[in-house]
Amino acid sequence: MLRRAAVLWCASGVLGLAGAQGVGAFGGGSAPDRMAGPPERSVAEWLVRLQQASRIPSYVGTFVVSSSSGAMSSARIWHVCEGNLQLERVEALSGAPRSTYRRNELVVTFMPEARIVRTERRVAGGMFPNLLNPGGNFSTADHYSAREMGRDRVAGFDADVVLLSPRDDLRFGYRIWSEKRTGLVVKTQTLDAAGRVLEQAAFSELQLDAPVRAAKPQLAMPSTDGYRVEKPERVRTSAADEGWTLKAPVAGFQPQNCYRRPVSPSASMVQWIFSDGLATVSLFMEPFDAQRHGHEGVSAMGATHTLTRRLTDPAGAWWITAVGEVPPRTLRAFVDGLERKN
Structure with missing residues (x-):
């Protein structure tokens, strides 16, 4: 969902997301329960909730990307937020070994097989599980509508489910699972005009409010000795x-x-x-x-x-x-x- 082709040199993620045909292809389980609740949020209210969720104090989890061809990729993610400082590590669990460390906009990627370290500055928004692009005065509500689909469970957590549908044929739709207490995006699907799932990413295991002291050693960047350092x-x-x-x-x-x-x-x-x-x-x-x-x-x-x-x-x-x-x-x-x- 919302992720990257390799050609995007300044926005390439650790994993590219692939497509699938329908929710069932991912073992998504039963449909979200439709339960009566408070009035539905507007598009703007949903976007604020999802953006603020990226600043929860800490979480650790494994997220999985599935493809229509049956291919599957996974990565381990550690995230800590202290005030205005965001620290993150994403460790690829499949494919070529790769570790990406982020300190706010500074991103450092270690590729041990090639003995290369790549450093760059990258806007943090728009990468799973932080879906939104920061900055700009977007008229998002003019181009998407929001419909709450009920509740579901992902990785053991209760989640509110929202469908963001495009108002025209220039963009795709999104089905988003937002953890009920924090708003963190725990699962997301990109939908075509017929409602078929093109891409999906979801946490298969998640620990919210992980002890910061325990997470910080995992966020310590290793030495670059013996690596060729590249700066785009x-x-x-x-x-x-x-x-x-x-x-x-x-x-x-x-x-x-x-x-x-x-x-x-x-x-x-x-x-x-x-x-x-x-x-x-x-x-x-x-x-x-x-x-x-x-x-x-x-x-x-x-x-x-x-x-x-x-x-x-x-x-x-x-x-x-x-x-x-x-x-x-x-x-x-x-x-x-x-x-x-x-």
Whole structure:
């Protein structure tokens, strides 16, 4: 849910989420119980609840990502929040060994097989189980509606279930399980227009309010001795300064950040990031290189779609890659509106 293709160099997560066909494919159990309760929260109230839940004092758990092909990935997560300081460690339990440590926006990833440590600054929002993108004055309620689905249990905890449905065909829907006491997201699904589950992530085991003293040793970053330390060479910039503009905005999506990084001694790539508060789209623009760039088209992995296209203008040829957890038509709207200003 809401996670990342590998091409997103500044927002890549430890695990990519894959798709599934229906709740039953994940062993989700019985449907949430519909129980009478207080008046339903609005979209804005739900988003505030989910965002604030990321600041609960501490938790430790294992979360699992399932795919429609039957593949499964899992990771162990330790999280501590003390005032304005957030510490986190995510340890991959499947695939290549990888440990990611976060101290607020500073993220350090250890890859022991390659003996590489990668450090970067990354916005914390938008990564499971913190679903929301911080910053921006998003008109989310104009593009999603909220309907409470009742209560369910996940990893032994009671959870309120909410369905966030898109009001148009430019975004997917989300079914979210929010732990009843803290609001922490304990399970989430991304849904297509027919209500089929495209992606799911959920805690299989969770300890809330884990003793901070016991969790802190797990958050201590190991020494980088013997590792090659890499720092992505990206520079904050603006689309206008890089010569790019959108002829028309895509409804609900606001520009968030823009970065430039080298891809060769003589060329650089620009990443322009947009969000509607839940879904994120990145546009990558770089000079066309026939040896590196293949066929134009659209591909999908779960809810994440990728569109590639060659753009030609009087100044030369460009290779455009649009990536996001949105329907392909949304990526086409971005790419169709992209224009080079020389």
